[in-house]
Amino acid sequence: MGIAVAGMDSLSDRASMMREALQKSQTITDNVVSILGSFDSRLSALETAMRPTQIRTHAIRKAHENIDKSLKSAEVILAQFDLSRQAEAKILKGPHEDLEGYLGAIDQLRSNIRFFSSNKNFKNSEGVINHSNTLLAKAISKLEDEFKQRLNSYSKPIEPDRLFDGLPNSLRPSSGSPGNQGEPGGRGPSHNHSEHQNVDLETAVYTPPTLIPPRIIPLLHDLAKQMVRAGHNQQLLKIYKETRSLVLEESLRKLGVEKLGKDDVQKMQWEVLEAKIGNWIHFMRIAVKLLFAGERKVCDEMFEGFDSLSDQCFAEVTASSVSVLLSFGEAIARSKRSPEKLFVLLDMYEIMRELHSEIETIFKGKACNEIRESALGLTKRLAQTAQETFGDFEEAVEKDATKTAVLDGTVHPLTSYVINYVKFLFDYQSTLTQLFQEFETGDGKVSQLASVTMRIMQALQTNLDGKSKQYRDPALTHLFLMNNIHYMVRSVRRSEAKDLLGDDWVQIHRRIVQQHANQYKRNAWQKVVF
Structure with a gap:
């Protein structure tokens, strides 16, 4: 009992102590809350007092940022003004002393125009742009003069000897005259022609001359590029055409090319005309494979990156020279036909066929369409005229009415002429095959x-x-036919004509010769007996 009472007293004391402790803790908490509340009031007051200072500080920082930004913008603008002044100074000096610096100044001027065009908020932008554009126009005008002067300075006619150096050895003239190369002469088919030689020529190497020094081309390219960027394409085309076309024409004139039309051709003696045709064939090779090829190379390099402009410049530079060359071919193709012209027509047709692929390559592009069509048109016209002349020859042989009498019944001049003519035809087998292929239909080309x-x-x-039948003596009649047909058979057997005409033709005509021989003997002996 006593122990229980003592325990209760102890618990009561502990509870009393805890209440006192809690009361103290609450008092402390209340005091802390009161202190913190006073801090909050003071901080609010402090913040209120500091706010104007913070606003002023932010404004000052923003002002500094704006000042820095403005200074940087001003520096950029001032730098552009400085660059403009430098560019203007170089442009006013002109391109002669420092062309590279002059071109750089033009690029800088364009850069300045772009800069001020994108910064229109700068109040002087409009004035600066107008001044720069005026200066740029003057700069491009001076550039045109510089391009013209330099192009003229380095554009010189090519001497014939330099052109001949670019030819294969087999085509180089031995006496300084291109006309001496395979120059035809005599009556009709008397000039040298070889299909083997033609094959060699097709695989021969030609070396186009250097028309403008290679070190100058990049410089002219840069000048041309600036003119194109300025929209001066037509001025560039005009300058280039006027300069290069005259030089090209003069190069051909020095070579011996003449401007001849149909009327000129009709007035010429055949020997003179035949020589000019031989020269024309030579000139065509030189013009296409050397001069025009070289001119195309110059155009492609000078106007690199501007293909349509390159094609147009090349077409206009070469148009006049091509016209002079093709007009002579047209005059021959349209002139009065005669048997002796067949072989030169075939020669001309051959050279046009030989040059066809190169003409297609060199005169590429839409701007050169007319030139390509003119060349192809001449090729077809030559083929047609040659074919018609072939037909005329057949008819002329059948209707030949020469009264030349062969008193002793030997070979008639017509026979030797025709056989000689036929022999020369076989020098042109592949050419004639091609010709028949273009105009004939039916059996194989060889059989044609x-x-x-x-x-x-x-x-x-x-x-x-x-x-x-002109002979009154029957013996002479048969002797004449025997001799002439025997000459035909013998000539065929010794030439390529045998392969074409065949053994049957030879055997049939040998029998005809024998028949006339027998008739001649019979008639001759009759005169002796009776």
């Missing part, structure tokens, strides 16, 4: 050539039959 050859031989035989 054989058919034409047979018709010519038959026309000759028909004419000889007529001429044989």
Whole structure:
């Protein structure tokens, strides 16, 4: 009992102590809250007092930032003004002393115009832009003069000897005259022609001359590029055409090219005309493979990056020279036909065929369409005229009415002429094959050539039959036919004509020769016996 009472007293004391402790803690808490409340009031008052200072500080910082930004903008603008002054000074000096610096000044001027155009808020931008544009126009004008002066300075006609140096050895003239190369002469088919030689020429190496020094091309390219950027394409084209076309024409004139039309051709003696045709063939090779090829190279390098402008410049530079060359070919193709012209027509047709792929390559692009079409048109016209001349020859042989008498019944001049003519035809087998391919239809191309050859031989035989009737003595009639047909057979057997006409033709005509021989003997002996 006593122990229980003592325990209760102890618990009561502890509870009393805890209440006192809690009361003290609450008092402390209240005091702390009161202190913190006073701090909050003081901080609010302090913040209120500091706010104007903070606002002023932010404004000052912003002002500093704006000042820095303005200073930087001013520095950029001042730098542009400084660059403009430097560019203007170089432009006013002109391009002669320092062309590279002059071109750099033009680029800088364009950069300044772009800068001030994108900074229109600068109140003087408009005035600066106008001044720069005026200065740029003057700079480009001086640039045009510089381009013209330098192009003129380095554009010189090419001497014939330099052109000949670019030819294969087989085509280089031995006596300084291109006309001496395979120059035809005599009656009709008497000039040298070889299909093997033509194959060699097709694979031969030609070296175009250097028309403008390579070190100058990049400089002219830079000048041209500035003119194109300024929109002065037409001025550039005009300058280039006037300069280079005259130089090209003079190079051809020095070579010996003449401007000849149909009327000029009609007035010429055949020997003179034949020589000029031989020269023309040579000139065509030189013009296309050397001069025009060199001119195309210059255009492509000078106007690199401006393909359409390059094509247009090249077309306009070469148009006049091409016209002079092709007009002579047209005059020949349209002139009065005659048998002796067949072989030169075939020669001209051959050179146009030989140059076809190069003409297509060199005269590429839309701007050169007319030139390509003119060249192709001449090729077709030459082929057509050659074919018509071929037909005329067949008819002329059959209707030849020369009264030349062969008193002893030997070979008639017509026979030797026609056989010689036919022999020369076989130097042009591939050419004639190509020609028939363009204009004929039906059997194989070789059989067409054989058919034409047979018709010519038959026309000759028909004419000889007529001429044989001029003899009053039957023995001479048969002797004449025997000798002439024997000459035909012997010539065919010794030439490529045998492969074309065939063994049957040879055997048939050998029998005809034998028949006339027998008739000649019979008639000759009759005169002796009776």
